[in-house]
Every structure is written in C-alpha cells, then in structure tokens.
Amino acid sequence: xxxxxxxxxxETLQKERETRFGIIAIIxxxxxxxxxxxxxxxxxxxxxxxxRRNNYxxxxxxxxxxxxxxxxxxxxxxQHLIERxxxxxxxxxxxxxxxxxxxxxxxxxxxxxxxxxxxxxxxxIVIEGAAQSNARVSTLMKNFERSQWLTGxxxxxxxxxxxxxxxxxxxxxxxxxxxLEITQTAPPKKKEQPL
Numbered sequence: 001x002x003x004x005x006x007x008x009x010x011e012t013l014q015k016e017r018e019t020r021f022g023i024i025a026i027i028x029x030x031x032x033x034x035x036x037x038x039x040x041x042x043x044x045x046x047x048x049x050x051x052r053r054n055n056y057x058x059x060x061x062x063x064x065x066x067x068x069x070x071x072x073x074x075x076x077x078x079q080h081l082i083e084r085x086x087x088x089x090x091x092x093x094x095x096x097x098x099x100x101x102x103x104x105x106x107x108x109x110x111x112x113x114x115x116x117x118x119x120x121x122x123x124x125i126v127i128e129g130a131a132q133s134n135a136r137v138s139t140l141m142k143n144f145e146r147s148q149w150l151t152g153x154x155x156x157x158x159x160x161x162x163x164x165x166x167x168x169x170x171x172x173x174x175x176x177x178x179x180l181e182i183t184q185t186a187p188p189k190k191k192e193q194p195l
Contacts, residue, residue: 128178
C-alpha cells in the first residue's frame, strides 16, 4: 500500500478554520461593538430627551410659581381693597349717626338738666352733668330708653350737693350731680318693598 502524506492538507484545513474563526470573531466583535454603540447612542438620546423634558418642566413650574405668587399678591391687594371699601362704607353709614346723636340728646334732655362733659368710645357714651333734682335725672334716663338712637342707659353715680354761695335764705339750694352711660344704636333699616 502506498504511503500518502496528509499533513499539508490538514494544516491547510486547520489554517482555513483558524482564519474563518478569526474572521467570524472579528465580525462578532464589530457587531457587538455596533450593538453596544447603538444602545449607547439610544440611551444617550433618551437621557438628553429626558433632560430637555425636565428642563422644560422646571421652566414651566417656575412660570407657574411666579403666576401663583402674582395671584396671591393680587388676592392680598383685593382683600386690602375690600377691607378699605368696608371701612369707607361703615364710615358713610355712620356719618349721619353723629347728627342723630346730637339731635336725640337735645330732644331727650328735660328742663333743669345740664351736661358738663360727654365722652364717646365706640358706641358707648359717658355723660356727666348736673340736674335740679334726682327726678329730672330719672326723666332723662326714661327719655333715652324711648329713643331709637340711644339705649341701655345706666347710672354710674348720682349725688346731691349743696350749692355754695352767699345765699341767706332759709332753704339752701341743692343740685344732683350725675354720671351715666348710654349706648348709641341705629334703628333697624326698613326693607324696601318691591314695586
């Protein structure tokens, strides 16, 4: 049987396989590199997109916060204006009350009663004066209770004093000094009837 040397053919086949394996390995590395690069680019794009969205949302949130702050300032101004309007309206409503107060005081004071001082704090009025007798002070208080503009009369004190002077009459004159408190009110407003 003749001898055939197969070594060169096997070496050639082995070199071909090694070359093929090297080519396949290089192609796989290139493919893997392309896949990793594509994934990296995709993820970078997504991250940049999310950053842009975040920046946009942050900017919109700042705009909304500025608008909210502006709205709060406007509401404070509105509340301040409403309070001022309310005060002005109360002053407008109370303006005629001063006139009514003095008119009622003049109407309700009986003869023989004199005021020496009058102080008002809010709707409370403290009156000091003198009268010819305690009965006249009592009449004054009754008159205040009948008034629509003055109510709640309370006597703080009343005392009788002898008048000092050069009178030589058998009967010395006395005067009743008093201090009383009344409350200023307004009569209820009449409801307007519809036509």
